[in-house]
Amino acid sequence: MKKIQKIVFPIDFTRRSTKGAQHVATWARKFDAEVVAVHFIDPEDHDASAPPDNLRFMADLPILTEKATRDLDFFCEQNLASCRVRRIVKMGEKAVAVPLLAQDEKADLVMIPRDHQPWVERFMTDSFTAKMLNECPVPIWTSEHLDDDPSPNIMHILCAVHVEDSVSLDAANERLIQAVRTVASTFGARVTCLYVGEHGSNFLRPDSKFAASISERLEKIHHEVEDISDFEVESGGIARTIHRVAVDKSANLIMTGRSRPGTISLGLQTHILIIDHNGPCPILSML
Incomplete structure (x- = not known):
């Protein structure tokens, strides 16, 4: 990630959008970035099937677009007045349209505020964020703890790296750093770099043929970050350990990767959404 020049901010006019706007505005001012404030008129939100199968929805679309445009203008004037903002209203399924827009705009960051998710409902009620994490190649900032009013100013970053005997992960960790x-x-x-060896992982088994390889990779990462970061190695459950260290360090942001070998879509969703659910601050994840 080079200098952030463009931030895509999907807006649905809920409380979470208002809370998230404080963070979007802070990032935009710090990086002098343009904010692409976008609202998608999603047929699903209007209990309609996708066009062209729903003629009533298509007939109402001009009115819905006009209202959404006025609402977006008001929202941006109230919450993003200190930023350079470009406003977009489009029709489309959010989970499909936002990743495409982020790529078309060559965005450097997508910022998605979330509602706090009860454990049982977490994956059922926030499929939008889950799909974004799976399908969007652009770095994604998200938080479901905005009602706790976390500071939008970043004073301490916890960088959680995942290390295996994988060249792909080596490249992902380089991008993350x-x-x-x-x-x-x-x-x-300030920065703290953290590696968590899960119980039963190859790194924690000295007889494993991968142990030396993992150790070499950790030493390389330690060397690469020693000028900006403390480096800690812990063992235990990943989400729980990241939460504990983030609290101990008073972290304002967790940064981690979304590339994990051997996982399919649900694995990626679980990895990030659980960290976000348990974490005390927003999380920025990237491929």
Whole structure:
């Protein structure tokens, strides 16, 4: 991640959008970035099937678009007045349209505020964020704790790395570290880099043929971040350990990767959404 120049901010006019706007405005001012404030008129939100199968929805679309445009203008004037903002209203399924828009706009960041999710409902009620995490190649900032009023100013970043005997993960960790450098230098934040070895992982088994390889990779990461970061190695459950360390360090942002070998879509959703659910602060994840 180089300098953030464009932020895509999907807006649904709910309380979470208003809370999230405080963070979007802070990031935009810090990076002098343009905000693409977008509202999608999603047929699903109007209990309608996708066009062209629903003639009534298509007939109402001009009125819905006009109202949404006025609402978006008001929202931006109230919440994003300090930023350079471009406003877009389109029709489409959000989970499909937002990743396409982010790529078309060559966005550097997508910021998605979430409602706090009860454990049982977490994956059923926020399929939009889950799909975004799976399908959007752009870094994604998200938080379901905005009602706790976390500070939008970043003073301490917890960078959680995942290490295996994988060249793909090596490349992902390199991208993550460069992104952490960018965010930390822009906000003037301290950094703690964390590796969590899960119970039963190859790293924790000294007889494993992978142990030496993992150790070498951790040493390389330690060397790469030692000028900006403390480096800690812990064992235990990933989400629980990240939460504990984030609380201990008073972290304002967790940064981590979304690339995990051997996982399919649900694995990726679970990895990030559980960290967000348990974490005390927003999380920025990237491929």
